[in-house]
Amino acid sequence: MSLLNPLLLNARRFGAGVDVSARGITLVVLSERLFGGGPLRIEWLAHAPLARETLAGTEIADRAALAATLRELFGALPRACTQATLRCAMALPTGATLLASVPLARLVPEAGAAAWKKDVSGLYTELEPLVLAEAERVAGIERHELAVDWHVGPFGAIGSAGSSGSSGSSGSGAAALREARVTIAATARSHLEARIECAAMAGITLCALDDEAHAALRAMRHAAAFELPPHETWAALWIGAAGIHGWLVADECVSRTMRFPALEYADLVEALRDLASDAQVGCTLVSGDLSMLLGVQFSLADIGDVLGSPVLPFECAPLADADHPLDVSLLHDPSCVVAFGLALRGVSE
Template sequence: MNFGKPMLLGARRFAAGVDVAARGITLAVLSRRLFGSSPLRLEWLASVPLAREAMAGGDIVDRDAVVEALRSAFGQVPRECLGASMRCAMALPASATLVATVPLAQLAPLGCAADESRIYAELEPLVLAEAERVAGIERHELAVDWRVAPWAGALPGGTQVTIAATARAHLEARIECAAMAGVTLSAVDDEAHAALRAMRHAAAYELSPHEPYVALWIGAEGIRGWAMADNAIAREMRFPALEYADLVEALRDLVRDEQAGCAVVAGDIGLLRGVHFTLRDMGDVLGCPILPFECAALADPERPLAADLLHNPACAVAFGLALRGVSE
């Protein structure tokens, strides 16, 4: 096969991200060339409202309403973006997802090595037992995933196991709703980490390399924060939490005495009113400029998209999910 043909060189990989939340369904479609280096392109961005009773926290109550909204959202996608090769990912609510990181030596004190496929097959029962212990849910009711990677904390040279778990019912409900709408999911991801992926992408374009910054995601369950240094997570924060009296204390603990170059903020910024806070207040506490996430810079000028969505920080989750699809 001749991969040098101009037609193949111009081929693109498409991926969609779907954020299902109480406010409605947000859909983002990104593309990237299959060969050669080229920037991402935002192909489509859409939002379809849901009736208030369709969702109850992270639970899908009215599946028919969600299926109809999914059909409506995907029905607006340009024909050239659709195809069997388009990867689709959907978000799970942060409140329904548990992520834990454990040193490999603690999880498997007797040692555990990867097989020829670089898969730690012997870890599976140990990972399931740890997920059951942390989540407080029996393992047959959990959907669990994990990965083994070099330790990112204060133990250089070590290895860590990151475990992600959610109630199987949450996962199955989303897979079934997508299937009923004619959509095949390739991945399901935690909404907070999908938003972080989007904010890291934005920071790579807006900030100088190696410049420390803060990423903040505002969701229905609270605020998640990450202090980033050298493109790695230095510290994490959740609010509300028992260890913090208020949001000011949480933000100060996140940055400590270090100076951040910027704070990238995503999510539903209007929820800050519930804690009597504003973006300006946030910038004052952090001592740095605030940069709300937006998709506008990646939009194709020849394909006008809804301006209110292009500049809406709440689209970060859908964007981050699609970003995963074009990057894998």
């Protein structure tokens, strides 16, 4: 005899991802069953262009125009989506987000590390002002104008974008403290506030804001779980306005990262070889605006030759329900990856 209400057995959790870029706004809505598991379902895919003057680099120049386009996109959602509680996440431009990783020992005096050895939970309270000072130093922006997110490895797990600090801990010991690193993500608070305001003007409440590159990686890791053999070493590439981000994934963990253009690389070939290092890459997933490869005179075939692996462009199509009609062009558009990754966050959290 089931103790659950039969009506709840088919209930679904919905998440929406909104990617705002110079190409326009892309909206992806995903859902999954609350009970019993099962695959994600793509409920909706939509795209709307933006007037050229709406964005000025990473800044939103015309908030009213952006809000109007958001209102139009969400107004076209099917009934199943409008009647559900949508957890919405929006992208932050990668060019507006600063990432830094510093050894914990550089921030923490030796005496402080010894004191925390028995009480790791106290680490986060005492460390927060030091992290904020480091973020201020690296970003060159006063801390009250920054939105900072951070975590300490191997103790912490990164929190929601835009929060100041993290919580939770695991592990202890002086050796672990000496080896730990503090990973910091920071952006100008104005970038968050502008997007929250535009969403509010459109009648949308955002549950999170996330960096474009991390959202793209989240989507590609989800696709790899379905399309690639388990435990295979593979590479993920995302092509955005700020350049190309790359990750090497081995045993389901990111082992190496790459960003191009960068001063340490003469060209993209050198960057890709550094990403692969000595690893045998089984497959490479590529996403984002693939037309930008033309700017560096590269192709998907060239990527495969350098990494020595087959190359698969990210597509929503393999993850879509055949009985659920959606825009065919968007199903095969690799640039939907950021919105998909954002919706995935909305569903899973």
